[in-house]
Amino acid sequence: MGDRLFKPQNAHKLDDPERQVWLPVVDVIRAIAIRPGTHVADVGAGTGYFAIPMAQAVGPNGKVYAIDLQPEMLSLLREKIKQLDATRNINLAQGEASRTTLGPKCADVVLIANVWHELDDHEAALREAARILVPSGTLGLLDWRPDKNSPPGPPSDHRLPANDVVQFLTKHHWTTAPPVNIGLYSYFISARPPHSAESIST
Numbered sequence: 001m002g003d004r005l006f007k008p009q010n011a012h013k014l015d016d017p018e019r020q021v022w023l024p025v026v027d028v029i030r031a032i033a034i035r036p037g038t039h040v041a042d043v044g045a046g047t048g049y050f051a052i053p054m055a056q057a058v059g060p061n062g063k064v065y066a067i068d069l070q071p072e073m074l075s076l077l078r079e080k081i082k083q084l085d086a087t088r089n090i091n092l093a094q095g096e097a098s099r100t101t102l103g104p105k106c107a108d109v110v111l112i113a114n115v116w117h118e119l120d121d122h123e124a125a126l127r128e129a130a131r132i133l134v135p136s137g138t139l140g141l142l143d144w145r146p147d148k149n150s151p152p153g154p155p156s157d158h159r160l161p162a163n164d165v166v167q168f169l170t171k172h173h174w175t176t177a178p179p180v181n182i183g184l185y186s187y188f189i190s191a192r193p194p195h196s197a198e199s200i201s202t
């Protein structure tokens with residue numbers, strides 16, 4: 001992970017109000033199709049840019065598991081949800097994308113947002129996503145477009161082309177929908193695990 005790992009001293013960038021302009025949360029929530037009652041694992045949740053609105057979207061019968069490797073990021077998120085009194089349906093846990101600490105088949109949706117390009121071991125992360133997803137569940141993978149030279153975000157040589165990610169998922173027997181662009185600088189890929197009950201209509 002090394003130099004690609006997001007630095008906690010940059011956490012304020014994740015909460016920049018401008019981010020809603022170039023990466024609207026509502027568009028991501030729509031893309032992963034979460035509903036009241038959905039259980040979502042937000043892997044690499046950071047300061048909760050997605051976790052908090054997702055907790056509102058899934059409602060009291062739903063659940064958001066916010067997983068992050070770095071305790072500093074979890075502390076920032078913990079503070080934020082305390083202030084918002086949004087603690088009821090968000091569970092925080094320190095974990096690795098390849099070892100989330102979550103139980104098997106606990107999530108209808110796994111969201112990996114702006115994290116995939118930071119990971120060293122994509123195979124292990126994918127195995128873990130398959131383990132924690134219900135068989136009919138969905139992985140939502142959001143990451144930075146390499147063809148956009150945007151001021152926010154990682155350097156272009158850290159960015160992974162959407163088609164390479166799709167190829168990787170397909171090679172590991174995940175069923176993917178074609179990537180779609182979200183906001184100004186990101187792509188989103190929806191995928192179903194091997195042996196899933198349904199396949200994605202393309």
Ligand SMILES: C[S@@+](CC[C@H](N)C(=O)[O-])C[C@H]1O[C@@H](n2cnc3c(N)ncnc32)[C@H](O)[C@@H]1O
Nearest residue numbers: 006044045046049068069070073096097113114
């Ligand atoms: C760029 S931030 C994105 C945060 C959030 N998903 C968002 O889009 O606002 C990446 C986050 O992923 C976390 N992360 C990086 N590698 C991880 C790993 N292997 N397992 C779990 N979390 C990881 C970092 O600590 C950081 O909080």
